[in-house]
Amino acid sequence: METYAEAGKEGKPSCASVDLQGDSSLQVEISDAVSERDKVKFTVQTKSCLPDFAQTEFSVVRQHEEFIWLHDAYVENEEYAGLIIPPAPPRPDFEASREKLQKLGEGDSSVTREEFAKMKQELEAEYLAIFKKTVAMHEVFLQRLAAHPTLRRDHNFFVFLEYGQDLSVRGKNRKELLGGFLRNIVKSADEALITGMSGLKEVDDFFEHERTFLLEYHTRIRDACLRADRVMRAHKCLADDYIPISAALSSLGTQEVNQLRTSFLKLAELFERLRKLEGRVASDEDLKLSDMLRYYMRDSQAAKDLLYRRLRALADYENANKALDKARTRNREVRPAESHQQLCCQRFERLSDSAKQELMDFKSRRVSSFRKNLIELAELELKHAKASTLILRNTLVALKGEP
C-alpha cells in the first residue's frame, strides 16, 4: 500500500493542520460557501481525470449533514476497518458570534460612534474568521479522503462529489439518535477493551505501545487544546480593551489645550495600532496552535477508534479459537468452526497490518504538521513583536522629542 505521507511534497495544503500531498488525479476543493440563516452551503469542486467520473471538472452544493453522512458511511464500512477514518468536520457554529453582533446592535449609549464602528468591525472579522475556518475544516476532510489511496475509491465518495441532486440526508431522527446512543455504549465497552480491563492479551509490542501512548496523548492534547483556546480568547479580550482606551485618549487629547494634546492623540493612535497587532497575535495563535491541537485531538480519536476495531477483531479471533477447540473436543461442526476461525484470523491480521501502517502515517503526519505550525507560530509571533516594538519606539521618540 502506498504511504502517501512519504509521497512528493506537491500537495496544495489549504488547511495548515494537515500536510496533504496527493497526486493530481483527484483534486477536491471548496470553491465557494454561502452562509444562510441557519445553514452553510458549500460548493464542492472536483477536478479529476479518473475514469470513475463522467466529466473532468464538476461541482455540487453540499451541506454539513451530507459531510457527516459520508463520514458515517466510511466508519460503518467493514472494508475500512483497518484504516484511520479522517475525523468529521465540526458543525458550523456562528451562534456565539451572532449573539455578540446582536448585542452590539442593541446599543450601548456610552459608546462613541467610532468605538461602535470599531467594535462592529471586530465582530464582523470574527464572524468571517469562523466562517473561513469551517470552510477549511470541511475542505481538509474531503482532501484527506481524496489523498488516501483506498478511501478515495469509495463509491459513496463518488456519489458525494458528483451527484447533482440533494442527497436527501435529513438530520437524524429519533431512532437514529437512539442508535447513536447505543453505539456509544458499545464504544465504552470497547474502551474497556482498549484500556486492558477486559483481560485481552495483546501479543504485539507495537500495538501495546500505541495503545498506552494514544490513550494518554488524546487526553492531554484535548486539555492543551482547551487551554490554548482560553489563551486565545484572553488575547482577543485584551485587544478589544484597547478600543475604549484609544477612544478615551482621543477625547482627552482633543480637549487639552496644552502640550498633553499631542501626547494623548499620539497615544490614542498607538493603542489603535497595538490593538490590531494584538488581534493578529490572537488569531495566529488560534490558527497555528488551537486549531492544530484540535485537529490532532480528533485525529487521535480516530486512531483510537482504529485500535478498538482491531482489538474487537482480536477478541473475535480469540473467541473463534475457543469455539474451534470446543468443537474439536466434541468433534462436532468442526468444519464451520474451522472456516470461521480462519476468517477471523485473516481479518485480524489484515487489520493489524493496515493499522500498523496507518498509525505510522499518523505519527509522521502529526510530526510534520506540528513542525510546520510551530515554526509558523514562532515566526508570526516574532513578526508581530517586532512590529509592536517599532511602533512603540516611534511613539516614544515622538513623545520625547516634544518640548
Next chain:
Amino acid sequence: MAAEREPPPLGDGKPTDFEDLEDGEDLFTSTVSTLESSPSSPEPASLPAEDISANSNGPKPTEVVLDDDREDLFAEATEEVSLDSPEREPILSSEPSPAVTPVTPTTLIAPRIESKSMSAPVIFDRSREEIEEAANGDIFDIEIGVSDPEKVGDGMNAYMAYRVTTKTSLSMFSKSEFSVKRRFSDFLGLHSKLASKYLHVGYIVPPAPEKSIVGMTKVKVGKEDSSSTEFVEKRRAALERYLQRTVKHPTLLQDPDLRQFLESSELPRAVNTQALSGAGILRMVNKAADAVNKMTIKMNESDAWFEEKQQQFENLDQQLRKLHVSVEALVCHRKELSANTAAFAKSAAMLGNSEDHTALSRALSQLAEVEEKIDQLHQEQAFADFYMFSELLSDYIRLIAAVKGVFDHRMKCWQKWEDAQITLLKKREAEAKMMVANKPDKLQQAKNEIREWEAKVQQGERDFEQISKTIRKEVGRFEKERVKDFKTVIIKYLESLVQTQQQLIKYWEAFLPEAKAIA
C-alpha cells in the same frame, strides 16, 4: 519699604542664622526665624536635642550665599514683627486649626501695615514667582521614599508601619538623609492639617490615599495571601506618590507640620482621622452641608477665566474617569491572560511528555517553557499597567476633586463677601433710621457697627481677591505639574511595553531553532 520684602528663596539661599533655630519648631518660615534670638514659642514635642548636634551631615553651613538685599530684609524684619503678634496663636497648635484666619506667609511679613490686613498681593506675586522659578530648576532637591511595610501588633489593633526616608540638600532640614516610621493614620493626619490650613485660601493640597476597611482588616487578621501583599504594596506606592506630590508644592514644603512629619521620630497620634470617630462623622456632616450650600450659591462670575477653568476641569474629570475604567479592565484581562498562559504551559509540558517522537517531544517541552516565561511577562506587564497607568489616573481623579474643592472655597469666600456687603447695607439703613428717630446712644452703636462691617466688607474683598489670585497661580502650577507627570509616566509606561515586546522577541527567537529541529 515693606513692598520690597520677599521671603527668601528655598534651597541654597538660606540664611546662616537659620541653623540656630533647629530646636524651636517655628511655623514662621525662614524670614521670621531670624527674628527671635531665643524662641519663646511653645514647642511641639518634636526635635530632640540630639538632632542639632548631628549637624555634621546637615546642609553645608559655610556654603550659604546671601544676597545683600536679603540681609537687609532680615534686618528690617527684626524690628517690625512683634513676637506676640496675635496671628501666631492659632498657627502653632498641633491640631487642625480652625479655618478662620488664613495663614499665609504674607501675613507674617506684613502685619505692620494694618493690624488685620491679610496680604500685600503685589509683593507676594513677585516673591512667589521667584520661588516658582527656583522651583522649576533643580533647586527643588528633595526625594521621598516610602518602604519596608511592617506589621506592628496583633489582631484588630494591629497596623502597618511604613518607613519614610527623606534625602535632601535643602537646608531647612537638619540632616541630608533621615528616615522615620509612620502609620497610615499619620499620613491622613498630615493631610488633614495641611488641608485645614491651606485649602480654603486656594492652595491645591494633594489628597491622601483612600482608606480601605476591607483591605486593612485582611491585613490585620493576618492573612498572608497575595491579595493582602498586593494591597500593602498598592498602599505603600500610593503613600509615596502622595508625599512626593506634597513636597513638590513650594508652599506646603515650608509647612512645619510637613517637616515634623518627615523628621521627628515621635508623632502625636492623629485620632481624628478614624472613619468612625466623632471628628470623622463631623467631617461627613460638614461635607454634606457643603454640598447643599454649593448648590445654593449663585455667584456673579466677573472673571471668565474661572468659569472656563472649572468647565475644563469638569471635562477632564469625566474623561479621566472613563479612561480609568477602561484601563482597569485592561489590567484585569491581562492578569487573566497570564493565568491562562500558565495553564497552557502546563498542559503543553504534559503533552510533550506524552509525545513519543523525541524531537517533537523536546520542542513541545521548550514551548511549555517559553509559555511559562511569557506568563511571567504578562504578569509584570499587568503590574506596570496598574501601577503606572491606572494609579496615575486615579491619583489625578482625586487631585481634580481637590482642585474643584478650591474653586468651591472661592465661591464660599465670595458668598461671605457678598453677605458682608448685604449686612453693611442693612446697618446703614439702620443708622439712617436711628438718625430720624433721634436716639443718640443707639445711633453711636449703629455707627460702630457700620465701621465694623465696612472693615469686614473690605476684608471680604481682599480675601476674595487673594484667593482668586492664589488659585490662578495654583492652577498654573498644577497644570504644569500635570503635563510633566503625565508625560513622564506615559514614557515610562511605553518603555515597559517595549521591554515586554523585546523579551517576547528573545523568547521566540530562542524557540524557533527548536521547532526547526523537529526531524
